[in-house]
Amino acid sequence: MQKTFKLLLVILTYFSASSCDDLFEYHPNQIRLDSDERNLTATNLERLQKQxxxxxxxxIVMGDTQRFYDDAVDFVKSANSRFQDIDFxxxxxxxxxxxxxxxxxxxxDILKDLKWPYLTVVGNHDLLANGSKVYQQMYGPLNYSFTYGHTKFVMVDTNGREYSFNGKVPDINWLAKELAPQQGEVWQxxxxxxxxxxxxxxxDRKLEASYHHALAQSNMVSLSLFGHIHNWNTDYLYDNKILYHGTTTVKNRGFTYLKVWEGGYDIRRIAY
Amino acid sequence: MKQLYTFILALAVIAALRLPAHAQQPAPDSAAQDSPIASPYHVKAQFAGGIGFLSAGVGRSFFKDRLETDLFLGYLPESIGGDRITTTAIKITYVPVKALKYKAISWQPLRTGIQVSYTFGDEYFAFEPHDKYPKSYYGFSTALHGSILLGGQVDFARVNKLNRFAAYYEFGSSVEYIISYVQNPKYLGPGKIFNLALGVRMKL
Structure with a gap:
């Protein structure tokens, strides 16, 4: 019996010494994050601004990693080994x-092994349960933008169904404001x-036309990227001004290699 | 984590192999101890286990403690969980092997169980709301979670003044994590999907 107690003592010591975050889960929807798992958008933008x-x-554009961890690991391996000069x-x-x-x-844990910073846009699955809080604590705001060189990137929450099509998502006013260059800004x-x-x-069907209109009206957008459909789809949906490019999921083992220069872009579908 | 689980597993195996030899010896002083409490009803207090930071349960056992059912109410404060979450759960535990007795203590080396939990709150749905989603849009519930449980229990049934009490440990994994593991055997492993709960039972 003494032996059993000793063993128990050893186990308890081992527990208290190890990371309790991994060992105990209080709830599947708990939001317990390590310091390097918080504000990832800000952290990655900081990295980006140093480049x-x-x-x-x-x-590189990829997405829909939902429950496809092994494929995501292979994506990181493929991207890291095949590409050298990626910005993000x-x-x-x-x-x-x-x-x-x-x-x-x-x-x-998987994407941190990428050689480059990565930035996210929120998906409908990420808004399930208390996911909106999770996303904001882990990454940052649901709508955000940043400028890199000559191009501004506007990341917008378009998951209207998750808000019961309340007419507010996507936020067209925010989008239009983001797409209007302010004095002193250098993006083209x-x-x-x-x-x-x-x-x-x-x-949100009510917002489809005004969404495209906001993009087209700005005269600043000739390319818009999306995911969600788990397939490739590259199409001028409404006119021949703005190309909408959908990247497939990592489960289909594909990602986009995108080159952007002033006034143009080149899209390549990469399989791995 | 992997090392930790291997370590615990090894300890459990060693203990399980060694203890029966002891257990077969008649315990000389067992007759002098208090007799075990016969009541089938009990209350429990639990730490972690997917239903809150702390949870309280009431339950009953059947077939000479071979089967137990519990109803839990758990609470996770925002300061600990990053979000305030209240959960209720039904747990059914089956004890497939006999308790190993040593002196005043009984050890159930294996307890298996299933748990269904319900998370309270507007942001969680038990069934997909039809006014929001087309039929079987997601195909899962965000309020209801099933889990499988594997654990053990040390019963102080013949210890003076502690004869109502037992302490248990329980490794659990939700159905969502198990499916994720089955589909991603390379990245995920038992160490990543199983979490530990600790608890105390008091017979009424």
């Missing part, structure tokens, strides 16, 4: 499947990045 953008920006990676949303923090932590063009594309049934 020197060239005339041609080189991006865009995750098209649906980082998680159930909107649980643990899923985001696993994806962050903008790329709008969303999870749900405007033609999709999960996009």
């Amino acid at each position: 020197q953008p060239g005339d041609t920006l080189r991006l 990676v865009i995750h098209q949303g649906d980082i998680s499947d159930f909107g649980m923090t643990q899923e985001h932590k696993w994806v962050q 063009q903008a790329i709008v990045v969303s999870h749900v594309p405007p033609y999709d049934a999960d996009f």
Whole structure:
């Protein structure tokens, strides 16, 4: 019996010495994050601002990692080994499947091995349960933008269905403001990045026309990126001004290699 | 984490192999101890286990403690969980092997169980609301979670003044995590999807 007690003591000591975060889970929807799992948008933007953008920006666009961890690991391996001069990676949303923090932590654990910073846009799955809080604590605001070299990137929440199509998502006013250059700003063009594309049934139908209108009216946008459909789709949906490009999910083992220069872009679909 | 679980597993195996040898010896002083409490009803207090930071349960056992059912209410404060979450759960535990007795203590080396929990709150749905989603849009519930449980319990049934009490440990994983593991055997592993709960039972 004494032996059993000794063993118990050893186990308890071992527990208290190890990370309790991994061992105990208080709730699947708990939001317990390590310091390197908080404010990832700000952290990655900080990394990005230290880089020197060239005339041609080189991006990798991927997404819909929801429950496809092994494929995400292979994506990181493939991207890291095949590309050298990438500026940053865009995750098209649906980082998680159930909107649980643990899923985001696993994806962050996988994507942190990328050689470059990565930025995300929120997907409908990421808004499930208390996912909106999870996303904001782990990454940052649901709508945000940043400028890199000559291009402004506008990341917008378009998951209208999750808000019961309340007419407020996507936030068209915010979008229009972001796409209007202010005095002193140096960007020459903008790329709008969303999870749900405007033609999709999960996009607020009332806002489809005004969304495209906001992009077109600005005269700053010739390319918009999206995910969600788990397939490739590159199409001038409404006119021949703005190309909407959808990148498939990591589960289909594909990502986009995107080159952007002033006044143009080049899209390549990469399989791995 | 992997090392930790291997370590615990190894300890459990060693203990399980060694203890029966002891247990077969008649315990000389067992007759002098208080007899175990016969009541089938109990209350429990639990730490972690997916239903709150702390949870309280009431339950009953059947078939000479072979089967237990519990109803829990758990609470996770925002200061600890990053969000304030209240949860209720039903737990059914089956004890497939006999308790190993040593002196005044009984050890159930294996307890298996299933748990269904319900998370309170507007942002969680038990069933997908039809006015919001097309039929079977997600195909899962965000309020209801099923879990499988594996654990053990040390019962102080013949310890003076502690004869109502037992302490248990329980590794649990939700169905969501298990599916994720099955589909991603390379990245995920048992150490990543199983979490520990600790608890105390008091017979009424």
